[in-house]
Amino acid sequence: MDEKIQKKLAILSDAAKYDVSCASSGSTRKNTGNGIGNGVAAGICHSFTDDGRCISLFKILMTNHCMYDCAYCVNRRTNDRPRATLSPQEIVDLTIGFYRRNYIEGLFLSSGVIKNPDFTMERMVLTAKKLRAEENFYGYIHLKAIPGASPELIEEAGIWADRLSVNMEIPTEPNLKKLAPEKNYPDIISPMTQIRNSILISKEERRKFRSAKQFAPAGQSTQLIVGATPETDREIILLSSGLYQNQNLKRVYFSGYLPVNDYDKRLPAISRPPLVRENRLYQSDWLMRFYHFKAEEILTEDHPFLDLDVDPKLGYALRNMHLFPVDINKADYEMILRVPGIGVLSAQKIIMARRHRRLTTLTLKELGVVLKRARYFITCNELAAKFSDWDPVRLKRQLVINTHSKYRKSPDTQLELFADFKPVLPTLH
Known part of the structure; x- marks a missing residue:
């Protein structure tokens, strides 16, 4: 080159x-x-x-x-x-x-x-x-x-x-x-x-x-x-x-x-x-x-900022404990999607599987549900609603501890792993 x-x-x-x-x-x-x-x-x-x-x-x-x-x-x-x-x-x-x-x-x-x-x-x-x-x-x-x-x-x-x-x-x-x-x-x-x-x-x-020609397909x-x-x-x-x-x-x-132009006083002073x-x-x-969340559900006027300690889906659940626990064998698809620990594919599998039998915790594990999170927000065949009266602050603390113990490092540390990464620039010979 x-x-x-x-x-x-x-x-x-x-x-x-x-x-x-x-x-x-x-x-x-x-x-x-x-x-x-x-x-x-x-x-x-x-x-x-x-x-x-x-x-x-x-x-x-x-x-x-x-x-x-x-x-x-x-x-x-x-x-x-x-x-x-x-x-x-x-x-x-x-x-x-x-x-x-x-x-x-x-x-x-x-x-x-x-x-x-x-x-x-x-x-x-x-x-x-x-x-x-x-x-x-x-x-x-x-x-x-x-x-x-x-x-x-x-x-x-x-x-x-x-x-x-x-x-x-x-x-x-x-x-x-x-x-x-x-x-x-x-x-x-x-x-x-x-x-x-x-x-x-x-x-x-x-x-x-x-x-006919395509426009920005x-x-x-x-x-x-x-x-x-x-x-x-x-x-x-x-x-x-x-x-x-x-x-x-x-x-x-x-x-x-x-902060690439930290000399400009119009900008916030961050490192x-x-x-x-x-x-x-x-x-x-x-x-x-x-x-299928609406923007107004994720954050409200009373809670205008996302909680950095937990993901927004868990934050929604902790603010709306009155909606839980969800009976996994009866709830509709939209509500199942709102359960922390249940993804889109798992929710679809739940809807399909419960047509043939009542679901248990073992079944949910097989369907890909993260029970370490979901068990606080659901009931099923043998899982009673024993966590439904937990205080949201106490429940959040428990879930954050579980998450951090899994990764050892904090979310900040994980994200900073990329800070010094340099890309390899391709060259032509």
């Missing part, structure tokens, strides 16, 4: 590590026989980010030059740091080279904003177009849609990319204006709405005409920075829920605020990112998407 390109790659791959809203799943793009690569919905992980996430994408910024001066961003224009820019053809060559060597499954392309949103978006779209039209690349492509870019460029981006994402970054507009005065919510919401509508139109057209996502501003967890979860319902997002990603809080928000997101 050319030494100049190698230097650019080192700078821009390092700058891209702060964007977490990427995934290699959600789209199947079959090779017609004349191209290279296949976009596979399941995805394969080949490399790691600095924070320990396993990914299969060539994750890169087109440039870390930026016209904006956002307080929380390492690439803000007033920061004195090495800058680099890759041309569309250079990104294409790198992507194809890495793919042929089995380093990557696809491309995740983001960028700082240079000159103006349209100029930046046009170069990103050109990159995806070259990969598809000139290189016959059928692998996964995720593009960042630049807020403020013209609708025509957003529309073209969705034709070439599998997934588009528009980062909201800060959960509320007043705090966004405080930390990023040059940005605004209308510029962020507008492309989100356009992408949602275009996806719906594309699906309808493909029902009628199989040859893997949907759209966004990213929220957690901890840079004083929003409560409830505000963040309510926003996420609204985005899922109103914009049909596939994923909302949470990124614990990294490390709030990784446990980030993890609890992801667990809450999982409850909404797969466990």
